[in-house]
Amino acid sequence: MKNLNVGIVGYGFMGRTHSNAYRQVNNFFPLKHRPVLKAVCGRDAEKVKAFADNWGYESVETDWRKLIERKDIDIIDIATPNNLHAEIAIAAAKAGKMILCEKPLALNAAEAQQIVDAVEKAKVPNMVWYNYRRIPAIALAKQLIDEGKLGKIFHYRAKFLQDWTINADVPQGGAGTWRLDVNVAGSGVTGDLLAHCIDTALWLNGSIDKVTAMTETFVKERKHTETGKMQKVGIDDAAAFLARFSNGSLATFESTRYARGHKALYTFEINGEHASLSWDLHDLHRLQMFDHRDPGYVRGWRSIHVTDGDQPYMKHWWVPGLQIGYEESFVHQVADFLKGLEDGKSVGPTFKDGLATDKVTDAVLKSAQTGRWESCQ
């Protein structure tokens, strides 16, 4: 068992999911590496200390540059808001660190390209935390598609619906609400939610050629947490686009934070010649499958409860019928990353995969401006 020292930058929501993953992975997966919670870095010394105490980090830093300089750090985990990803990632690459970066990879594709260039030059292992690929039901979908169970694909549709910003009193900027500040987040639901939908789609259904999109900002001004003043909202509250995949299939994508009744309804469906699949984050342990090869009089959508040992990841957990939660997707991602190190193989989503998603989100935002179809290449 070889220890790998983790230095994480950021201690918000994602700081917690990543820390939990590092702590749990070796209890459930047989691996040759063990992540060690070596250091956590954040600007607020008091808060970062409290986080370190809570999770068992051995040390703290308040300057991420110092963290990167430390010789005892093997992995830099970037769990900061989006506007810091590029600078930190490029510096970490230069320092020869392995890098795990939160999604989206960067504020835009140009920035993401710089990051990719940096890690390719440095030849360091890298991964973007698009965790949904490691939900067992989604991994099963990927397996079924790869096995050819669906045949030719006709349609893909995905949406990610939330409702937490309908109240105009929700501020922009600051902890918990930086996602509403365009300077920090880069974009609104496009980079935050559609990016998840796109990463999964590219993984399951291949590349997207072009898109036509619309975006909307329903609440035009919100108070900024830092200035205390009402400021124009620069992000997109809602975004939707039509897409054509390279494999000839048609797609619709939609995301919003104004869909009353949906907390985090990420759902996708894929329709093939022989079979269709659908999934829903609100019941993440289930995969719906329709198989046209079943006899006609007993065909129907099957609700597959993905908790059995012969389904992806599940033999490492409990017994059939007992579901795992959202956070296990991060455990799986760490497990796969560490297995990749063992095997000397790159494991996706790599930064290059993250760049591909950023190219699509760029095209979405551009099309919303031009009113035309835009290429994603």
Add this chain to the structure above:
Amino acid sequence: MKNLNVGIVGYGFMGRTHSNAYRQVNNFFPLKHRPVLKAVCGRDAEKVKAFADNWGYESVETDWRKLIERKDIDIIDIATPNNLHAEIAIAAAKAGKMILCEKPLALNAAEAQQIVDAVEKAKVPNMVWYNYRRIPAIALAKQLIDEGKLGKIFHYRAKFLQDWTINADVPQGGAGTWRLDVNVAGSGVTGDLLAHCIDTALWLNGSIDKVTAMTETFVKERKHTETGKMQKVGIDDAAAFLARFSNGSLATFESTRYARGHKALYTFEINGEHASLSWDLHDLHRLQMFDHRDPGYVRGWRSIHVTDGDQPYMKHWWVPGLQIGYEESFVHQVADFLKGLEDGKSVGPTFKDGLATDKVTDAVLKSAQTGRWESCQ
């Protein structure tokens, strides 16, 4: 096309469902007989006239004995409260009429036996309106069981839950509420709702050897519609029983009118060695099926939308995906009865089948008194 003149006794809820069935059956099913709405009989001359006008009955009667005496009547349809079934049915049999009788067949098994004796002696076609056998999804369940898809049966469970009598102001006796008057209904949920569950169960899973039961009357006194006075409630508001089928399977049955939130939730499930099926009246066009022979990693409960032409009865209706309603089960029952006449075959549920159900409900009521297991034979 041969006309068959129908004389119906009763013009309540069931009078409507039967009349609608007679009117629709030849529009949808190719048959050699055509039911003609010849006469409707009820004690209230004004109301029975209005019913006749509404549905197109050619004549009215206010005395069922006169109806039975009429030479121009081929079929007597008994849509009265339970306490009149036996007398009418026996008289109709003696008069050589075909008889379609609402369920339950009689107030108890002894009375039901007399009816059976009468029709067997008279050799007249007969049928009990246990309409749920003709829901396409249930007919499909029967087909799958007969095909051996389930293998050895381990379990059967059924319930029929309603909530319309929780309010203590609901009276007993009279139109719409005669089901709460023990003298008219014979029993409460046992004869009204469990009887449906039992008829389906006997059809799908064979005979029941014995039961142990409990019943309860939550509201002890209700005003009687006829007397205007508070009177002791003699029916069972709720009933549940355990059962052992002759095929070795175990069962639970439950019925109540005190299950808040359920209007008419009749549901059953049957678990076999290889497959299981379940169904629910609130979505009556769906059959749930789990098939263990599916590959392990994609097994799941299939929600079969029973609206396709290769599924029972459905080629006679619309196009795939378009559901039919509750009332079509009565249309199907008439269609099957008329087809039976063509083919010279007796079609269930016959009065003998109705007697079998009454034997089980008698055992349930008896066990609720004795606190012991009681035989259903």
Add this chain to the structure above:
Amino acid sequence: MKNLNVGIVGYGFMGRTHSNAYRQVNNFFPLKHRPVLKAVCGRDAEKVKAFADNWGYESVETDWRKLIERKDIDIIDIATPNNLHAEIAIAAAKAGKMILCEKPLALNAAEAQQIVDAVEKAKVPNMVWYNYRRIPAIALAKQLIDEGKLGKIFHYRAKFLQDWTINADVPQGGAGTWRLDVNVAGSGVTGDLLAHCIDTALWLNGSIDKVTAMTETFVKERKHTETGKMQKVGIDDAAAFLARFSNGSLATFESTRYARGHKALYTFEINGEHASLSWDLHDLHRLQMFDHRDPGYVRGWRSIHVTDGDQPYMKHWWVPGLQIGYEESFVHQVADFLKGLEDGKSVGPTFKDGLATDKVTDAVLKSAQTGRWESCQ
């Protein structure tokens, strides 16, 4: 009770649903008019005679012009393929007949405008058979929106998914498959399925300003039933569009006949400030509602089983919990039309409403060509 003589043109799928509606409406709804099945018209004398016999039409015609000339016909019901709607409707209007026309109103908006002009000049009652408005669950949705329960609307999404033309052996042209022949149908899923989605949307959420769309024809050639030869397929197999409503809400619409596993999955969802609603044709008796005004810890999507007497249309049917089917939506439409005659009020969807939908479908088809946003006005 006043009789209204119906002369119907066409005896296919829609000929059956309309005939059934005329036959059932007076049994269930108290009305002052009674539709009489006077005549059915079709080119094939033998088939039209068989249809008349089956449904009880008193006479037959093989030339719709003769039907319109008959003095004993009050209502012309157009249940033909789309390419005949305009000619028949305009002639019927000139003859002063009331007109009920199948959807879509015409092959395109220009043709629809001519029909509207004709009925407005003739001042004859008219209606398009967009039957889904009369599904009780959808009528309840309309009621809730009109009551202001949803507040400001942010999003609307609808889709209508089928899978019956995936097989390349399905021909174009002829009975049952004329919907694949562009010369007869005008368009593919856009006029057939999206038109339904659009009519409901305009009714529930007001007018659409503009759209951007894509369409696809997956199977490029199909054998034509009449010529027996392989011919280019001119219809759209799939279509999707983004839309902006006049009330500021954003929408996505999609329709296809290549979504494996969906027979007739028409579904819509509407998200408002205070509440959201969704509905699905595969369980047409249910309306899903999320009400943000419920206390936070017990909020959830309610599955409303629309079978109660205090819900639209349902007091005319059975008892709570017992669902009706697809065909009752046509019964309700006739009932509302007849009630409108009693009250001297125009009842939607009128031909003018049908024109509005055709303007949207025209814009969809145009945008799919231009790749740009197109106005629907």
Add this chain to the structure above:
Amino acid sequence: MKNLNVGIVGYGFMGRTHSNAYRQVNNFFPLKHRPVLKAVCGRDAEKVKAFADNWGYESVETDWRKLIERKDIDIIDIATPNNLHAEIAIAAAKAGKMILCEKPLALNAAEAQQIVDAVEKAKVPNMVWYNYRRIPAIALAKQLIDEGKLGKIFHYRAKFLQDWTINADVPQGGAGTWRLDVNVAGSGVTGDLLAHCIDTALWLNGSIDKVTAMTETFVKERKHTETGKMQKVGIDDAAAFLARFSNGSLATFESTRYARGHKALYTFEINGEHASLSWDLHDLHRLQMFDHRDPGYVRGWRSIHVTDGDQPYMKHWWVPGLQIGYEESFVHQVADFLKGLEDGKSVGPTFKDGLATDKVTDAVLKSAQTGRWESCQ
């Protein structure tokens, strides 16, 4: 922060869930005590060492008596098969240790009484691992009942269905299959699965007066893992019972390992005068609620996604919409136990609660023999 040293006996399925709970609890819950994984005890020295290494236990023991003798152990956690619970628990009580014991508390009520006597004499904190009380959705159900939202209770129904022993080749005895060996397990589904249903029921709905039951053993002989020989199966494969609660409500309970298609379908429903609740382990993050106080035309079962900060336990986890898994129920149980220590309060389910459940399971097994109603007191 005070450390509490845990010594756990057993390293099977439950050894893993408990260990995970001790490791996670302080990362998510603010508490004054911290469980320390001090020692794990098991008979197989090699396996127990591997378990200790995997989970980070500081030491190992192969004799539970030695573990209890250790001064550095504060808590004895009994995660062994059922036949060892009593002896270990009584010894641990005498040694003054806090005790957390897996369910069921003992092989029968007599044995359970001895355990209760021991802990009451020793005055040591104690708890049974009936973890389902700590599923957030079930805790919310408890809250709603305690708030009086349901009013008078009429019905309770629960079942726990599995299908993993249908194959007659599943052996009895040994790791993973000791639950089929009556000498080790005490009973079959009654003590294993019904015990869970009963514990929840007693917590939510109060005490049970009496029951009438049936049990069945479908596979009469199975190979014993230790002897290698076919031996009579002494456990119950399936069990069902009717019950009457002290509050006047009626109940049905059922459990089996022969319900094809159900891996671990623990479900319950409770019907009250004003509202009903239901829950299902296969979607453990949802609570279904029907509230009759909603306006009639929009009443429906609400699917409450129990992932919000104002719902039990959830503010300690992620963000709304993101579900947690089965194992968190154990984390919650440790958190509540530790909070009880802080507050000096006994937290259920205590051993006394465990005894109450054993009294019901004893009555169930007895009734299955006598065929009569048996008292649970």
